[in-house]
Amino acid sequence: MPGIMFIIQRRSSLLATFVFLTAFQLQAQKAQLAQSAWVQLKKGRLQYKQTPRGDRIMDFSYAGYGGGGVAIPHVEAVTTLYPVEGDNAAMIQHAIDSIGNLPLKNGFRGAVVLAPGSFPCAQPVIIKNSGVVLRGSGAGSKILMTGPPHVGIRLEAPVQTKPEGAGIAVTDTYIPSGANVLTVSDARGFKAGDIVMISKPITQEWVHFMGMDTLVRNKKKQTWITGELSVERTIKAINGNTITVDVPFTDNYDAAFIKPGAILQKIIKSGGLQNAGIEDLQIEAPEQSVTISQGHHSAIRTRGLTDGWIRNVQIRNTVNSIGISGKRITVDAVQILHTVPTIGAAKPADLAADGAQLFFNRCTIQGDNVFFLATGAKVSGPIVLLNCTFKGNGWIQPHQRWATGLLIDGCTVPDGGIDFMNRGEMGSGHGWAIGWAVAWNCKAHSYLNQQPPGAFNWVIGSVGTRRKNAMPFNKAPLLAEGVYDAHGHPVTPKSLYLEQLKERLGNTALQHIGYTEK
Incomplete structure (x- = not known):
């Protein structure tokens, strides 16, 4: 009996050691995960590094x-x-x-x-x-x-999309990617819940800045992009002429390249x-x-x-x-x-x-x-x-x-x-x-x-x-x-x-x- 008890105790000890080592290894694996310089999890909250102009990795959780x-x-x-x-x-x-x-x-x-x-x-x-x-x-x-x-x-x-009222100028010098706030010249015609279109013109200055004005294939000029870049958002809140929208912007808005500037337009959608x-x-x-x-x-x-x-x-x-x-x-x-x-x-x-x-x-x-x-x-x-x-x-x-x-x-x-x-x-x-x-x-x-x-x-x-x-x-x-x-x-x-x-x-x-x- 003493020999049997020794074997049982030894097996129990080995099992406990195995469980401890497995838990230790799992903790070690977690500890080995690196930290991103751009998004870090600190005290249960995500912290985002910004570029010098305020851009950041956006909140993607609105997809789906x-x-x-x-x-x-x-x-x-x-x-x-x-x-x-x-x-x-x-x-x-x-x-x-x-x-x-x-x-x-x-x-x-x-x-x-x-x-x-x-x-x-x-x-x-x-x-x-x-x-x-x-x-x-x-x-x-x-x-x-x-x-x-x-x-x-x-x-x-x-889908039918119709503008309602006049478009209003966006007055920000720069709106960083990942932000959800913009300023307009006059917000009195808007309210929370309005569906709006924010449009920025595609200008020759921006196309040149992007290096996309020299595309040639088979000796024929290629046109990269024309018209406007437009995004649809819903107004979440208004404070004076500052408007907060429901989903962050996926791109930046740089007034230096989009003269005469971006426009905020209320729209009515049907269909x-x-x-x-x-x-x-x-x-x-x-x-x-x-x-x-x-x-x-x-x-x-x-x-x-x-x-x-x-x-x-x-x-x-x-x-x-x-x-x-x-x-x-x-x-x-x-x-x-x-x-x-x-x-x-x-x-x-x-x-x-x-x-x-x-x-x-x-x-x-x-x-x-x-x-x-x-x-x-x-x-x-x-x-x-x-x-x-x-x-x-x-x-x-x-x-x-x-x-x-x-x-x-x-x-x-x-x-x-x-x-x-x-x-x-x-x-x-x-x-x-x-x-x-x-x-x-x-x-x-x-x-x-x-x-x-x-x-x-x-x-x-x-x-x-x-x-x-x-x-x-x-x-x-x-x-x-x-x-x-x-x-x-x-x-x-x-x-x-x-x-x-x-x-x-x-x-x-x-x-x-x-x-x-x-």
Whole structure:
């Protein structure tokens, strides 16, 4: 008995030692996380370093359905459909339109549910009314794309935007990126809750400052960007002539380059669609080894959508798979698989971000010769990719003509790259594609992080090879690098977006989007 008791005591001692060492190792791993010089977590609050002019990494937590941290609702089923012989598109469309004629109840009308099985569709299915959801029964519900090339599902309705009253001059000499306050010459015609458009002219002085007035391709001048850069915001508060808006600015406003200056204009919006989504189904196209200029099947497009979602959707062999235009949209747990690569030097974008407050969460892509994510011209975020994994010969690459406000957070691109770059004469003058972008705690094969004049791009706490390049088609000079902070060493907090969301709305907001604090 004494020998047995000794063995038991020894095993208990070893177990206690193992538990202690494991806890110690976990604490040591946490302690080894680096601190970013630009965003630090101190006493439970985020502290932001500013540039000499007051710019900072913005609060990205406003991205997503409902403005971030809002749970996607479960909408009551109204109709369940079963596959029929031949083209099923008309049957699905009729059911969607019928629900679209029902009255709204708490913002929703109801869901069309596809039973398990394959639904061949030779034309698009379109959701054009608010409060309508198309839901499958999991991966067993498949929209099988047939017929001529088309988009599988569209969520779209035209939006009318009308100015109200006169535009008012913005009087600030400089508004830093990440701020949410501006001053106008006379705020008496505005009130909290007004929707406004802030527009700054694209002047020759600014284009020259950006180095984008000398683009030439095949001996032809390329035009980088013209017109205006406009963002929509809602007034949160007014104090005298100082106006606070709901979402921070993704870009700066420098009066030295935008004479006669930025304008604040109240607008009235009508139309579009709200609270609409696609979920729990599969979209499959035949294999398409094509160039992007050839006809091809695409999966989903949104236009005029506010507060919408795409979640738990599996997509096979579509090209230019998902295009998102609208506001406050979540793309959650979407899987895209290509069994054959596209061909040609011009690459399709599996995720095209052309809206504001867009949130791509836990998405996966497997494919070659693609842009995993690309942004459109003049896009103003915030746009967030969180915990996405993209495998194959492809890139996350903001694509053209000055998008701003992108966060790539905790994403993995083992075979490709993350590029914040000047695309120069590519694509008829894409030029500087992105400003005020952040890669936070990412892992990629490589990074091309370039610094635009008068703006910043950051790669923070990320792992992968740093590249230096000249503008495309040039061998020299190498463009200035953007900020690399704690490169090769993950930083705390693990997720910038989730920490910002928790700080703004609390732990409940994390739970609403499928995360819990550890």
